[in-house]
Amino acid sequence: MSVAKKEYKRITVKTLVDMKSKGEKISMLTAYDYTMAKIVDGAGVDVILVGDSASNVMAGHETTLPITLDQMIYHASSVIRAAQRSLVVVDLPFGTYQSDPKEALRSAIRIMKESGGHAVKLEGGKEIKESIKRILNAGIPVMGHLGLTPQSIYKFGTYTVRAKEEQEAQQLKEDALMLEKAGCFAIVLEKIPAVLAKEVAQSISIPVIGIGAGDGVDGQVLVLHDMVGMTHEFNPRFLRRYMNLYEEMTTAIGQYVTDVKSEDFPNEKEQY
Structure with missing residues (x-):
């Protein structure tokens, strides 16, 4: 049993801020179903992200864009039933918050009420500021997401590293400060230079979780199926x-096929 398990019976948004202040790194992984979430939670992961990456790894889509709000609620509900310790953050999917703050609030409320999730995550900076404020004003915790934002893949046209140029790096730093001031409890930084990510993490008081953002941030996240x-x-x-x-x-499935066809499975001990 890890030290973290003994110290934290249930991770909350306040726990994460406390962890940053103490210099304790935050672990975060995705999960999309009950069985995997139960394993992830039991292993001591601090934050489970019900990511819109379910569109890729669970449904086989090329991008995260096709997944719907109903589908995200389904996945989040399954994860919530398994999570006893981890904080569960749920992605708001593409098209549910970008253009209309009222729609953003309705989407976030549906996730919280219908799935039981603990917080929502939105991609973007100043362009979604009003949506973030509307959700936060309703008492719903928000995690931000800057850098490579997969929901905007057709805008970027590539999954390469973001914010390598000074102008984009400066905008990212300004957006991070804005997200903190707006009231976000944490920010994910995806696929940006490590030096920039470290600078952002040191400039704000809320936790910064990295994916492809180096070791100078407050925690790390990976997609479980990749890891x-x-x-x-x-x-x-x-x-x-x-x-x-x-x-x-x-290998295991291939052996099962062989055993079935050779009549090795089931044997006498595996019958009633």
């Missing part, structure tokens, strides 16, 4: 695979 090697074609520099489940599962 355990269930996916095998996605190989960015920032990804560390802790297992190779794709290979292990392929």
Whole structure:
């Protein structure tokens, strides 16, 4: 049992701020279903992100854009039933908050009421400021997301590193400060230079969680299916695979097929 498990019975948004102030790194992973979330929660992960990346790893879409609010609520509800310790943050999917603050509030309320999630995450900076304010005014915790924002992939046209140029880097720093002042409890920084990410983390009091943003931030997040090697074609520099489940599962399933066809399974001990 880890020290974190003994110290924190239930992670809250306040816990994360306290962890940053104490210099304790924050662990965050995605999960989209009950079984995987139960494993992630039991392993001591601080934050479970019900990410719109479910569009990719669960549904097979090329981007995160197709997933709907109803589908996100379904995934989040499954995760919430498993989480006993972790803070559960749910992505607001594309099209549910960008243009209309009232629609953003309705979307966030649906997630909180229908899934039981603990907070929502939105991608973007000053362009969604009013949506963030409207959600926060309703008492719903908000996590920001800057840098590479996958919901805007067709605007960027590429998944390459963001904010390498001075102008974009300056805008990112300004957006991070704005998100803090607006009341966000944390910010995800995705695929930006490590030096910039460290500067942002040191300039604000709320936690900064990185993915492809170096080691100078307050915590890290990865997509669970990538981290355990269930996916095998996605190989960015920032990804560390802790297992190779794709290979292990392929071998196991292949053996099952062989055993069934050879009438080795089930044997006498596996029958009633």
